Amino acid sequence: MQKRTLKWLMFLICYSLIINCGPEFTYTPEPEKDVKMWMRNLSYQKSFKYEYDLHTAFAKINANGDCIIGRAEHIKGIWDYGDTIVNFEYIGVNDREWAKKEDRWIESARGEESDIYAQIKRLLEFEKFELLDGNDKFLFRFNATLPYLAPDRWREMVGYVEIARKNYLPEMIWVGLPD
Structure with a gap:
């Protein structure tokens, strides 16, 4: 009995020494590398x-979507022009897109504006990132380049991306004017 107790005691002491005397790892943020990862x-x-959600001086879009990365997407929502509200629905598969107009589906070529994954890639792969907060989530700031939101680039747009610590996936991406 004493041998068994002594073995457990030695094991706990060794384990404690290994845990407490081992090297301490601290995360040092490297924003561009981290966001790419x-x-x-x-x-x-x-x-x-x-x-x-898209809000401009002339219109607002509120929609929900499902994306199968690299293959297909379905988005449904409303355009609010202030005095007119229009329901919309798109289905994109590979390079084709179908837009619902009244009760008919109209087929056309699929552009980046209807491909949310392509938009996310454009935002997060080509910019410099600044870490603002790393407590509960990683919050990064960046300068945004979305040509269809600001084609003339008359005002510099900024963006924020929030990355979850539990799974390192983006939880929120916001792009707009700094004010």
């Missing part, structure tokens, strides 16, 4: 759901 992490997912 997290974008790669997103690309390994098969699909994701998203909410899409």
